[in-house]
Amino acid sequence: MSDGPEREPNPPRPAADRPSGDRTPAGPGAVDLAGWAGVGAGAGLGSVDEGVSGEPLDRGEAGERVIWPEAGQANDVAALDASRVPAVEQTGPVRTRAGAGSRPWPVAGRVSARAQAASPIWLAARTGRSAGTAGRAGTAEADADAAAAASGPLSAPSPEAGRVEGSADPVRQLMCRYRELCERAVDSLEIAAGLEARGITDRTAAARFRHRDVFSLAEELYARVPHAEDAPVAPVSGTSSAPGLVDPVGLDESFAWDVPSSDPGAPGRARRVRAAAPLVAAPLLPGVVCTAVFGAFAYLPSQAPAAVRVGVGAVGAVAVLAAVRPALRPVLRSSRPDGTGTRGLMLSVCLLLAYALYGDWLLTALLSGGPGPDAFTPVAARPGVPLALAYAVVPAAWCAHLFAVRSRRRLEGSRSLDHFASRARPLLGASAALFLLALAGLHGAAALILDGRYPAAGTHSATTALGVLLFVSLLLSAHGFPGAALAGPAAAVAVQAAALGSVLSARLPGLGGLGRPVERSVSALGTAVVPASACAVAALALLGYAWRALAGASAHYLRTEH
């Protein structure tokens, strides 16, 4: 908003000299602090109230005359400034044109009049009118007198001298007025753009500030105003928002246990709840669907034909898989949506899950010479495995979100990339460990509920390893590393396929030795050793990659809205 609304209809136009020509720079007395009319009792300050613009107009013929009074405007600003800042701030240093810029501009309010009094080069320009109360005006004058006494002849306390001092630095008023603009500006061109946007033209710059144009005026302002970056770097507060990064859905606030609720206002809470809703509810979807499928199995009559059971199982599997994508969308939304690699990842994940369900049966059958065409009745793993994996989406999504939010927050406070890396790595380890524990607990609980006993150690570790592998893959794809996210599961699939293939190929004449390693390890540790080792190795490798990749700042770009 402009300053217009605050202005009176008839801005006071006290004494002012009027520049004679368009481009002629005004003399030192051109811009007058409004208050000096009072101090100087009007002596020698002629009023030009005869109509700044009216008088040339009446003589104007055919409109060739362009009115250009500077004085009214100047006084406008002066009056505004004078009425806005306290008297003490109106005191200013003795400043000559040559010295402009050499001395930093004293921040208004910080420099006390007393301090100025101690220094001989400070002069006090009194702005009696601007002082709101008589008492304050009194102190200002007293201080000015003290300054005069302290500095001797250098600072003549006469109104004339003071008037020259006050008006010799019109730029300072400008600085007062546009302090924020000047302090925030990153270079002089920004100040120039800002000044122009506030109605200061080359003409103003020339007439009032004795600069060639707005650019050089802006340069002086830029040189004189202390900048934010000059101040010692403030310790970054945890609450500062990420510069230039936009949290797309306010995910930062979507975890009640993640963000201490500082403002328990009702609208804020409602917003948080709304933002958190997809993140809380969506990951439950696969688990719910999976439960429903098992419920359907339970309600199927035991004499139901095999085709019906297979059909229900297939439909259920497809439904669970289809539910995974919306479940993870809140987590993946910050990643770049590139389609490449998604299909491969989906395929790998499906194969891994298929192995988790039927791999043990297949391996056992292969090792025992089967499966023959007559006895092709696959035996699935215990129902605790799929159920645990389906519900594991919940801790996966939450842990991934936790990692994203926390690392973003650490990003803000990090001074350097290495600093950030050292802060992000523990976070990665913590979230992976959290997920691992959650999955292990889930699997145990699911097995206890469905099967009535704790799962076998082999199955348990295989399921957990698979979960961790998929979790790290999720992290990587959420942070923009689709290639690595695909490579891990694909490698695990390859290892499992190789294990099955080696057993199968051992049946060929002359290749009997191929299947021996798998045979031996299975006989020693059980069939679960194959998926467990494959997934664990892949997960560890992937975790190693993530250790490096996710500790880099470039993994934590946010999708910026524009």
Place this chain on the structure above:
Amino acid sequence: MWCDRLLRGLGNHEFEIYALTRSARQEESGWCDLPRNVARVCVAPLWGPASASESADGGGPDRPGFGRRERRRFEGHFRDLAETVCAADQEEGQRGAGSAASGGTHDGTAAAPRPTDAPPAAALTDRFASGLYGLAELARERSGLPAALRSEQAVRILEAACRAPGALRAAHSAQVADLLAVADRMERALRPLSLDWYGERGSGSGLAAADLCHAVGGGTAALAGLLAGRWYGTPLLLTEYGVRLREHYLASAADAVAPAAAGAPVRALLASFQRRLVRETYTRARLITPGNAHARRWQERCGARRDRLRTVYPGMDAAPFTEVGEKPPEPSGGGAGAGAGVRGHTLVWVGRIGPTKDLVTLLHAFTEIRRAVPDARLRIIAASPPPAGGGRSPEDTGDAGYTAHVRALAAQLFPPEPPGVRTLGTRTPGGSPVSFEEVGGPGLPSLADAYAAGGVVVLSSIVEGFPVPLVEAMFCARATVSTEAGAVREVIGGTGLVVPPRDSHALSDACLSLLRDPARRARLGAAARARALELFTAQQNIEAFRGIYLELMSYWQEGGRGGDGADGGGVPLPFARPPESHLPDQWPDQWPGTGDRGTGALAKGGAGAVPGWAGPAGWADDGSAPAMPVAASRQGEEDAG
């Protein structure tokens, strides 16, 4: 909009349009139906994520992604770029202090011998250019530049550059989040580098086949033209009605107060990047056509050479205002439903109500006018389609609140019987003297009627680009009182009154003097109309560009493509390939002696002020590079059609 007019106006040139969009909204707003001489339209987004094929690890089969060698090359080039962006610009300060009087040496290249500070500045400029073009070469050979610009490697380089000695002070305090923000924005700004717009030399498609690149706006929008000039020697013409760099600064300053404020380091680095990019554009452009003196000053300030600047005023369609403008002045007839005397004492303000228009001052001035002329009226007419011409400033936001504020103030100053909107029919001497209306409302079917409704048109802006309402008022032969802002002064010339902004006294005095003097009003109005018809018609703008196109093409040499533009590529040989060689037969009849005119104008350099017109529109945000293929036969066809 003005681009559209240009395309239609220059029917004998064939254009290809390459546009960059900044937001989804802009993309959805779509295209107006294009004239027939537009051969091809390419659109690329500067927003959202980089396209899938570019951001993937692998890239397409024809342009494989970055391998180890490319990464090393990328590192070198990006380091050049980053270090120059982060480097403190000594040039800026020095120039302001030193060359205040000698404005001609604003050249980033080592054209003029400069004092001691010149070598580092020139070296920095060169380094920036070499980094930029190096990245462009890389992007041309292999895809994957966007991914590389967002990679950890790029962030590390940026960090090192920020910490290097001699870097900007603000850059020293850059934190990791700042670096990320900068890398992200730079990736988006440099996206034109990895577009497939350029084609191969001799392939007859893409920018390689163009005779001329006409970029609308400096900086990112001109990147494509810059590269075409670099690779194929295509001359670059740059038109800026509002200076992009200035808009960047304004947006950046507005960002600084936004709730999710970008840190000072981010803004400093991005500003530095934009400044260098713009300077490079200005240095390489063969000709720059600012829309007014204000843009011209900025361009000079940012490194444009004076002899390559030529002001081309934006043009406007004068036809809707002809009837009002030609109407004999007052005595004969009243305006729509009102007597002559009433109309003569009516002030009209037309425009988009916003804080920059400073209607508050106008209302205060009107209180004084009312005191002197009791039956004076003020009609504030909001033009619904935004007619702003030059720079769109971020202050335009919050217009609604400002409108309400102004209305409240008007109701307070001039207490009416029923406050609020008043229409023409109810305007009685007893009612409120200030009315708020809209174009298209009752009694004001068109913009021209709005101007016709008053005797004096007032413009009270404190910030103005190219003042479209003023030009419209001039077309309508109205006497005007306007505030000195933006290009007002050069537009109005001597045909209206100009007062300082924010000065209600001066405004009221000027208005009063016109209200009391109908003869003078008529005189001024006639002069204003004559001036506007001479300088600000669309036809003038088109003809100016027609001449400039031919002139630039005449300088372009098929063989001697220096790649560096005129100052790098040796002595330009005019008419090495005369424009007539690929122009239809009838063309010389239309424009006898154009060639001479062109050369003469270029030799003199930027003296001409050729009038024209500019529109806002989505186009202004695009970098479009109309291109005119060499094929004479095709041009002939287009001309016949």
